[in-house]
Amino acid sequence: MQAFLAFLQYFVAALLLLGAFLVVYVRVTPYNEFELIKQDNAAAAISLAGACIGFALPMAAAIYLTHDLLEMIKWAVITGAAQIAVFTLLRRFAPAIEQGHTAPAIFLCAMSVATGVLNAVCIS
Structure with a gap:
């Protein structure tokens, strides 16, 4: 039962952090991804999928590495900032993404995931 409660605590916290990240990320972009997806x-x-994966990794x-809820929250802030930095650096692709062009979106997705992978391996 103890393991299940620990799982539940981390899982719920991670989902809440992912949700908070999405709220911030969608406000940073010049368009509403959820409306565009609709x-x-x-x-x-x-x-947006790339940013989510880049945050979740x-x-x-x-x-896995820290086993500490507070540490996870700290890394969530760092990770969210890294994902927003990726978007900011590649902001010039925003109009094309808003118009539905997939090539720039795939590139942004790849850069978001790559940043997330690098961020993940730097955590110790």
């Missing part, structure tokens, strides 16, 4: 904009879905590493 309109079947695959480019918005691809770029370091969260998984933080949970």
Whole structure:
């Protein structure tokens, strides 16, 4: 039962942190990804998916390596900032993504995931 409660605590915390990240990320971008996804904009879905994966990978590493809820929260802030930095650096692709062009979205997705992987392996 103790293991299940620990799982539940980390899982719920990670989901809440992911949700908070998504709220912030969507506010940073010049468009609302959720609205664009409702309109079947695959480019918005691809770029947002990359940011989610790029955020979740370091969260998984933080949970696995630190076994500390407060440490996971600290890494969530760092990871969220890294994902926002990726978008900020590649912001010039935003108009194309908003218009539904998938090539820039795939590139943004790849950079978000790559940043997340690098972020995850740097956690110790």
